[in-house]
Amino acid sequence: MKKIVLLGMSVLLVVLAAVAFAADGSWSRAKGAGKLVIGLDDSFPPMGYRDASGKLIGFDIDAAEEVGKRLGIKIEWQPTAWDGVIHSLNAKKFDCIWNGMTITDERAKQVAFTKPYIMDxxxxxxxxxxxxxxxxxxxxxxxxxxxxxxxxxxxxxxxxxxxxxxxxxxxxxxxxxxxxxxxxxxxxxxxxxxxxxxxxxxxxxxxxxxxxxxEPFGVAFRKEDTELRGKVQQTLDKMVKDGTMAKISRKWFAEDITNPKKF
CATH class of the missing domain: 3.40.190.10 (Periplasmic binding protein-like II)
Structure with a gap:
């Protein structure tokens, strides 16, 4: 009887977790819109900045564009004032912050970070x-x-x-x-x-x-957007594994600084 009760509780917990994850809807929302809107300070070389023609370039730009390509959605960049970037994220002006943002305990109280993708x-x-x-x-x-x-x-x-x-x-x-x-x-x-x-x-x-x-860099999401953060994290993990992140890193830093084993 005890085993049956425990089994029933386990199944219930799995179902509840699945429902909670599905109820998030953050990935479905981005997929439905066909785009991921990213907030950044567009004057932070080499992570994200403008070239002489005004084109947005940088390490973060290349990495995010590749994530968008793999997820089948467009990346839309939203330049914003850095001193209010977290407030703007939580006000839903964009979906995430991807701009060489240092992971700190104070920031982690306000947003949910991916794993570090560069150790600064x-x-x-x-x-x-x-x-x-x-x-x-x-x-x-x-x-x-x-x-x-x-x-x-x-x-x-x-x-x-x-x-x-x-x-x-x-x-x-x-x-x-x-x-x-x-x-x-x-x-x-x-x-x-x-x-x-x-x-x-x-x-x-x-x-x-x-x-x-x-000082580790991470991509910041609203705390409730677990599903969307998970999708981006899974894609970044694959890009590390297949050497794509290393390739982008060598383009901007002349060597690979994205290997988590060296953090």
Missing amino acids: GQIAIVNFKEKRFKGLKDLKNFKAGTQKGSSGVEAVKKLATAPTELKEYEDYPKALLDLEAGRIDVVVVDNVTGRDMIAKRPGKFKILPGMISK
Whole structure:
């Protein structure tokens, strides 16, 4: 009798879960509309930005467009102010946020993230021919540079040895000019930004192995849109497995930074 009751309860739970999932309707809604509307800040290279002709390009653009292709729906991009992007998502101005968004505990209280698809964070860049430093632990008696007011300022404080001098620049390109000229030894910069700059100037700089800090990127959905998030996650998982995400990553970063095993 006990086994029958337990079996009955198990079946009931499965049925209730299936009903709850089906009642979500978020995937059916997107499929019925024939499109997935994505909110983004369209000035964030290399994740999503405009080229000289005004065309929207970037890593996130390529990845999302491939997801849309596999799901059989169109991707519609909705530029929005970043400081209110979560509010706009929950106000249903678009279906998700896909724009190099860092997964944080605070944000996770308001939205539902996919698994990380890129591990961002702070890295250290040196000249390509630099031989003194082979890793972050080798950084001693060095001059560092970073962008004023950026996360790099705090990241420098996390290094095992403090620099003899820290120069803060208006932007990273100016810091890289000083690095190339030998006026500083290291530039601490955001991972995706740094890799984008290196890819555009091959043979000039290199990244020291390891990350000073880690900041995972995820696609954000409304908490109630479980079905839609699941569809996108399943597709991203397949793209990682078949090498598509690696291919897109090499296009934008000159190497694969999407392998979850390396996060």
